[in-house]
Amino acid sequence: GEDVEQSLFLSVREGDSSVINCTYTDSSSTYLYWYKQEPGAGLQLLTYIFSNMDMKQDQRLTVLLNKKDKHLSLRIADTQTGDSAIYFCAETEDKLIFGAGTRLAVHP
Amino acid sequence: DAGVIQSPRHEVTEMGQEVTLRCKPISGHDYLFWYRQTMMRGLELLIYFNNNVPIDDSGMPEDRFSAKMPNASFSTLKIQPSEPRDSAVYFCASSSSQGYGYTFGSGTRLTVV
Numbered sequence: 001g002e003d004v005e006q007s008l009f010l011s012v013r014e015g016d017s018s019v020i021n022c023t024y025t026d027s028s029s030t031y032l033y034w035y036k037q038e039p040g041a042g043l044q045l046l047t048y049i050f051s052n053m054d055m056k057q058d059q060r061l062t063v064l065l066n067k068k069d070k071h072l073s074l075r076i077a078d079t080q081t082g083d084s085a086i087y088f089c090a091e092t093e094d095k096l097i098f099g100a101g102t103r104l105a106v107h108p
Numbered sequence: 109d110a111g112v113i114q115s116p117r118h119e120v121t122e123m124g125q126e127v128t129l130r131c132k133p134i135s136g137h138d139y140l141f142w143y144r145q146t147m148m149r150g151l152e153l154l155i156y157f158n159n160n161v162p163i164d165d166s167g168m169p170e171d172r173f174s175a176k177m178p179n180a181s182f183s184t185l186k187i188q189p190s191e192p193r194d195s196a197v198y199f200c201a202s203s204s205s206q207g208y209g210y211t212f213g214s215g216t217r218l219t220v221v
């Protein structure tokens with residue numbers, strides 16, 4: 001069945017790059033997504049990548065997709081304290097299946 | 109557009125009472141999803157609708173849970189009777205078959221005591 005796995009916690013220093021990793025199982029997923037959730041808020045779509053792409057860059061965000069290994073990563077350049085949140089990877093065919101989320105903590 | 113609107117934001121109720129959560133999707137979106145988020149189980153898809161018709165309710169935990177979408181601009185999730193283990197944040201999301209990604213509401217935090 002469908003499954004998405006992420007590491008649960010990442011701590012980085014302000015100004016460094018953050019890399020959040022995700023593995024998924026459904027090779028038929030058309031899109032793969034990254035969502036951000038701040039405390040007390042809903043999920044906000046950060047970025048997505050189409051399954052026939054290897055990389056997508058959007059300002060400080062870079063998404064890398066390795067379809068062979070079913071591995072997705074999100075790189076945040078110049079990480080700021082405002083980036084502290086939970087980041088969810090999600091795959092989809094007819095419905096979004098989320099990972100457990102990676103809590104990113106940014107410290108000075 | 110005001111986005112996906114959920115009400116109430118917070119609900120505290122006693123065990124055994126009926127709870128109704130409400131959602132207004134983004135105008136023009138033809139899919140609507142109900143998710144539940146807990147620390148233990150993460151984000152779980154409960155049910156989703158396409159053009160107001162329930163497509164997959166396999167995530168609904170048990171018969172105490174029911175969801176309706178009487179029209180394109182309104183959906184409800186009802187729990188009757190409620191139990192303490194139903195305490196969670198319930199999110200509604202909508203999407204368009206012509207677009208990508210889901211837009212989430214701010215959620216309803218339900219506490220059953």
